[in-house]
Amino acid sequence: MKRPRLFGRSVGLLLRPRWHAALVIASRECQALLRAPTGYVALVLALLGAGWLVDNQLEGARAAGLLVLDRPFQVPMFGAILITSVFLAVSAVVSVARERERGTLEVLFYGPVDEIAYVVGKLLGQMAAYVASVGVLLVAFLLLSLASGFILSATTLLGLLVSIGTAGEVVAFGLLLSVLAGRLRSAVLLFFGIATLFVSIAVAYSVALLVPVEGPTSPILPVRNALAAINALVSWISPFAYLERALSAAALGAWGGVATTLSEAMVYTLAALVAAAFILRRRGVRPREE
């Protein structure tokens, strides 16, 4: 049987060294993330935020005289996942730009590494670090459940697992911004600029929905429609929108919706990785001259 070929070589021969390089880079990336204090700071922030939300819910229940709370860990868990995911995105945004700026990227490419192996390695490494964070969150919420007497529902726990599925596109989005920006400072600025833009669009849309519409000729209508269209577009571009959709579907137990969102997230991840590898090849791996 004839073996499939690409670039004049068998596909197996093309994939094998790349996969090996990707795994070595992933292990190095994960090790570097676990050694750096920033990840732990993000986890502490996530847990403090979650603790504060649980405390607020307890206070609220007490004030309202409620004896039963439905899924009390739902919102705190979402908050913790969001904080950890934002850290994950920032960490991905920083990673390639920093390596290029320090020159370590060029040294890596002296060896059996190419752009595909590199971005896949980065993705796997960051995801492995995220899985470790999820483990810590899980243990922390179990302890919180024991301490507070609140029940940790299965859907809340599954939401945590579902976030692993969307973590890939959060990282891929960060990697894409990182290769696009080139320099570390511009990569971070680009990320926060885009994040601010996305949040502003969502806020503007929410405000537009609150403005009363006086008749079919109201000037607010076209503004609202335009914002709705932009918001819909953002929901396809922003990786956090996929995370939000997946977590909302998990909270409702809509597993079909979860599966659809995770599939879309996988396609997003793949497309962003291919784009990142392509841009990296075009821009090169050398540090930019001042």
Place this chain on the structure above:
Amino acid sequence: MIETRGLTKRYGKRVAVDGVSLSVRSGEIYGFLGPNGAGKTTTILMLLGILRPDSGDARIGGERVSANNLDMRRLVGAVSETQHLYGDLSIVEYLAFFARLYRVDHATTRIETVLDEVGLSSRAGDRAVHLSRGLQQKLGLARALLHDPPVLILDEPVSGLDPHGIREVREIIVQERARGRCIFLSSHVLSEIERTADRVAILHRGRLLVEDATARVREHLPGDVEVEVQVDGPAASWLDTVLRVPGVRSATAADETLVVAMARDPGARRALSVGLNSAGAVIVGMRERQTSLEDAFVTLTDESIHTLVGGAAG
């Protein structure tokens, strides 16, 4: 071991490397010289598969260099002018990472061996970024040697090192040549190239001006050669005789030595000898003044500029 044919790279309208064809054999040190901006680093990046040539090709160990041929990169160990290290890794961890990347068998033993070879065994546990520049350079060499590649590509490996550091790195390079490695050595330190390289190539404005054995590069120099002639008695009395010899451009005399500028032609030297002998001079010794590689480099690259300017003017 390294073979390039018509290697060309353009950045917009500027031609950085212009049809470079060279070959480097196993067991030799190939000095790659050129002024700043000559295209040395661009050539090296094309040899490493990091830059794609616009035309021409490069082969290492018979395998065509390309960004997709990752196995080919295992044939090469490369060291750049500055070592870019990971802040959180010790020397051993740094080498262990690259050993995994290159799939080095018996990595622990191999790391010990290369650390011993470059004299870093006693610092194995130190953070790599805390090493002095010279030791970082040695660590770069250790990394490049880790997977035992047949080809070493070294870009300015002694740049910024003190004399001790230069000597130590030189000893490592010479030792690796003795092991049969093909060493492609780019450097600004011409005295280093003169001491170590078997052959040199001079690149200027992207073009290869000369490729020859180090000792023979001066033969490519255009213009006159200076010959010192020692005679018995005051040299000044033979000045007129010397100036009448065909091919002699100028001459000076001091004590018993004549310094004669003449055409780079063995016949001219014979004519000088015959002329002096016929006039009754007793020649005690005659030798050509040796041009250093630095002089040859400066002359050849200056000549190239003049040719280019002349060509443009014409």
